[in-house]
Amino acid sequence: MIKKKLLVVAMAMVGISPTFAATSNAQIARATLNNGLRVVVVRNALAPVVTTQVNYLVGSDEAPPNAPGTAHALENMMFRGSPDLSKDQLAAIAANMGGAFNAQTMQGSTQYFFVTPSQDLDVALHLESQRMRGINASDAEWGKERGAIKEEVARDLSSPDFKFYTEMLGEMFAGTPYAHSPLGTKESFDQTTAASIKQFHDQWYAHNNAVMVIVGDVDPDATLAKVKAEFGDIPQKTLPTRPVFHFDLVKAKTVSLPTDSPYGSVYLAYRLPGAQSKDYATAVVMAGALGSQRAELFGMGMEGKALFGGFAMNPMPEAGIGLAVGIFPAGGDAKPVLKRMQDILMEAAQKGIDPALVDAAKRKALADMETSKNSVAGLANAWSSALVVSGVESPDALARAIRAVTPTQVNAMAKATFDPAQAITAVLTPEKSGHPSQAKGMMGAESFANAPDKAVALPPWAEQAFAKLELPQSMLHPASYTLPNGLKLIVQPESVSDVVQVIGRVQTNADMQAAPGQDGVDAVLNGLFAFGTERLNRLQFQQALDMISAREAAGKTFSLSVPSTHFADGMALLAENQLHPALPEQAFSLIQRQQAGLWAGVIQSPAFLDELGLYKALLPAHDPQLRYATPESVMGLRYEQLKAYYHQTFRPDMTTLVVVGNVAPEQVKAVVEKTFGQWRAQAEKPDADYPAVPGNKPADLHTPDASTVQDSVRMAQMIDVTYNDPARYALTLGNQVLGGGFYASRLYRDLRDTTGLVYTVDSTFDLDKRRGRYTVSFGADPSKVREAHAIVLRDIQQMQSAPASTSDLQRAKGLLIRRASLGESSFDSIGKQLLTYAERGQPLDETMVAAKHYLELSASEVQQAYAKHIRLDGFITAVKGPTPAQ
Numbered sequence: 001m002i003k004k005k006l007l008v009v010a011m012a013m014v015g016i017s018p019t020f021a022a023t024s025n026a027q028i029a030r031a032t033l034n035n036g037l038r039v040v041v042v043r044n045a046l047a048p049v050v051t052t053q054v055n056y057l058v059g060s061d062e063a064p065p066n067a068p069g070t071a072h073a074l075e076n077m078m079f080r081g082s083p084d085l086s087k088d089q090l091a092a093i094a095a096n097m098g099g100a101f102n103a104q105t106m107q108g109s110t111q112y113f114f115v116t117p118s119q120d121l122d123v124a125l126h127l128e129s130q131r132m133r134g135i136n137a138s139d140a141e142w143g144k145e146r147g148a149i150k151e152e153v154a155r156d157l158s159s160p161d162f163k164f165y166t167e168m169l170g171e172m173f174a175g176t177p178y179a180h181s182p183l184g185t186k187e188s189f190d191q192t193t194a195a196s197i198k199q200f201h202d203q204w205y206a207h208n209n210a211v212m213v214i215v216g217d218v219d220p221d222a223t224l225a226k227v228k229a230e231f232g233d234i235p236q237k238t239l240p241t242r243p244v245f246h247f248d249l250v251k252a253k254t255v256s257l258p259t260d261s262p263y264g265s266v267y268l269a270y271r272l273p274g275a276q277s278k279d280y281a282t283a284v285v286m287a288g289a290l291g292s293q294r295a296e297l298f299g300m301g302m303e304g305k306a307l308f309g310g311f312a313m314n315p316m317p318e319a320g321i322g323l324a325v326g327i328f329p330a331g332g333d334a335k336p337v338l339k340r341m342q343d344i345l346m347e348a349a350q351k352g353i354d355p356a357l358v359d360a361a362k363r364k365a366l367a368d369m370e371t372s373k374n375s376v377a378g379l380a381n382a383w384s385s386a387l388v389v390s391g392v393e394s395p396d397a398l399a400r401a402i403r404a405v406t407p408t409q410v411n412a413m414a415k416a417t418f419d420p421a422q423a424i425t426a427v428l429t430p431e432k433s434g435h436p437s438q439a440k441g442m443m444g445a446e447s448f449a450n451a452p453d454k455a456v457a458l459p460p461w462a463e464q465a466f467a468k469l470e471l472p473q474s475m476l477h478p479a480s481y482t483l484p485n486g487l488k489l490i491v492q493p494e495s496v497s498d499v500v501q502v503i504g505r506v507q508t509n510a511d512m513q514a515a516p517g518q519d520g521v522d523a524v525l526n527g528l529f530a531f532g533t534e535r536l537n538r539l540q541f542q543q544a545l546d547m548i549s550a551r552e553a554a555g556k557t558f559s560l561s562v563p564s565t566h567f568a569d570g571m572a573l574l575a576e577n578q579l580h581p582a583l584p585e586q587a588f589s590l591i592q593r594q595q596a597g598l599w600a601g602v603i604q605s606p607a608f609l610d611e612l613g614l615y616k617a618l619l620p621a622h623d624p625q626l627r628y629a630t631p632e633s634v635m636g637l638r639y640e641q642l643k644a645y646y647h648q649t650f651r652p653d654m655t656t657l658v659v660v661g662n663v664a665p666e667q668v669k670a671v672v673e674k675t676f677g678q679w680r681a682q683a684e685k686p687d688a689d690y691p692a693v694p695g696n697k698p699a700d701l702h703t704p705d706a707s708t709v710q711d712s713v714r715m716a717q718m719i720d721v722t723y724n725d726p727a728r729y730a731l732t733l734g735n736q737v738l739g740g741g742f743y744a745s746r747l748y749r750d751l752r753d754t755t756g757l758v759y760t761v762d763s764t765f766d767l768d769k770r771r772g773r774y775t776v777s778f779g780a781d782p783s784k785v786r787e788a789h790a791i792v793l794r795d796i797q798q799m800q801s802a803p804a805s806t807s808d809l810q811r812a813k814g815l816l817i818r819r820a821s822l823g824e825s826s827f828d829s830i831g832k833q834l835l836t837y838a839e840r841g842q843p844l845d846e847t848m849v850a851a852k853h854y855l856e857l858s859a860s861e862v863q864q865a866y867a868k869h870i871r872l873d874g875f876i877t878a879v880k881g882p883t884p885a886q
Helices: 070-080 087-097 118-133 139-157 160-172 186-191 194-204 220-231 280-290 296-302 334-351 355-374 376-389 395-403 407-417 460-465 521-531 538-547 564-579 585-602 606-618 631-635 639-649 665-676 727-739 746-753 785-801 806-822 827-840 846-856 859-869
Strands: 028-032 038-043 049-056 100-105 110-117 210-216 253-259 263-273 308-315 319-329 424-430 479-482 488-493 499-506 551-553 557-563 655-661 699-703 711-719 758-767 772-780 876-880
Touching (some): 049 118, 070 110, 087 118, 087 806, 160 253, 263 585, 280 308, 280 355, 280 407, 319 334, 376 395, 488 827, 499 564, 564 665, 727 785, 727 806, 785 859
Parallel strands (some): 699 876
Antiparallel strands (some): 049 110, 049 210, 711 876
């Protein structure tokens, strides 16, 4: 639940944001209720979906110094119910709604969000109202949740990147609440009590300390009236005093850590202005300019001075982090990478940043803000970020600030920021942990009694909302074409934004198509698409994209995001890169060396060894899916072989292209015919799909990983079900009973809620054209792996031996049927599902076809499918990390 990433912009929320008066128009309604709750409702009619985000203006900043994880603990306990709603009822209701239901704790706030069909808005609002009024914080409930949250801590402390992140916070923000992450520690959770968690809730979770953002296919004024009726009677609270921030100068420090990654990392971190600073927009533009593909940091990877280079920022309310990164191969020397990064940033400080890059960064930042409208949840995030993170009235206010940024301001910030005496440096060096081994009898044979399958009695208001399941109405009406050269084109017009998104894929599979001894040819080829086209070199091509505020990627999977007014120009550039890449021979030698160095680390990394060991146990010897690149195979490639592979595998009759956005289908067809229509296939159409395989034998595997304190466990088996097999519907429905719906699923209930053995658990079916795989995965302390493993087997056995209860099956059906609408709530999800269905030859409305199957399936049919296709004695159990306790 907690959000902590180094190379993406995290939503760090603010403690105080401006009050706004009641206003309304056809698309937006906003008001401050008498009790202080601030509400914004934004209409977005992309799909019959709504996102609600309740942002409490309290996070780890306000946690007691001796209990830094209190806000995080409270976030977790909010999922264990309220005085008028048990945890089981909360879980069942959220699962019935079918959408995303989660939370994230940050430095200055905690956000709770739903993404659900619009028809369930009333239910979502009532749930949040109940949770705002109080929580169930008994010692017994906290005792169970403490085990799960400590597993989350163990998971994150198993990441060397997160270890650096926590050290960086301590050095950069010493003496302030930012000196620790919102995560908390195992030791602090041992000292935390249910009473202290409840006290924290009672002090800070108040209407006058919250901002609610609602975005989706709703009437803004009517929704605002619902919020007033649901929340308006809760009184204000007198809030405690907020912490005061005083930042001292950062003192330079270097941190060295081992990593289990297949490559090494160099980080240079600097303090930046916070999201509430008047200079925040300047920091956004500066970070965008330094992270540009035309900038020197990215150029390190293109010039062979690193495997990759870049720059990103992480804003918090009072301060931010600017992070330069350089990647080097395992066994390589980090010193020249670090020196080059330091030189680039020093030059930016002394000579300034290219004004052309500043201008391009401004235009891209503005285009990204427009792109947020392409997703219901994304638009809600943009509003929450503006109101709560930056403390401004709307995303438009941020856009105005970005437009006003000048190169002079950016250069002044670079000069003030990139002082070597104030840089936190980290070098993460790969280290070997040992090879995987057979671990016969590792899991043993334990017996656990069957868990009772209790039906949850919903409160009347929820029972009425979910009493009847109906097939959803799809908002998608795609146009489908097949060009004379065989290329499939799918167009879905949408008018919620002025940005068009394009996603495409060439159905290639190097395991099936690369000649013997040429493993790695696909990865080298993919790296070459970044070097421009036959007409434009790398920098010229990127400049052409920057001129139209477009983002583009070519290769096996290709994409384009471009303003509608520049759609034709963007497609011309995409086609030029896809069909006429430069593939320079000099760059081939560079990427070849980089890939060889990368694979030298990959094949020694615990993650790869764990994956390889699992696949070797699952598949027959010499199966094509067991192929992988080595430094020798990559360095043995010849340039002529790479070009031949490109011409052999990149073919229009193996390509599908999906366009979603504010463009007419006939216009798109004309543009695609012009740009891709002359593309021609050579030779006969190949078979790129893996062959069928028999079922595997059971085995226990262990891969040591010296950098982790938690075990990552996967229980997998090959199954005789494919993506066209009718049995997939019953298995998918059963999987929702077993592992879907968060706390409401059996695995979550038994492994997290009841026992606290794990923090997360997932169960998935991966189905191909001729083979399928079933996997259950979880992370656990080594002392808890065996017990968790036995509970997984017990719950699967229960699925096979007895029909699911009516309530469990109804919940699972509701989750899947309502989820059909959620798949239409962003351009990205629309594009991906249409692309997948078109490639497989399935109907483009397969989501709705599947929903009809789910509605009609019986509990006995689900039971029979699990009994027939899942072998209780057929699991390969692969453990990565410390040796599990016997």
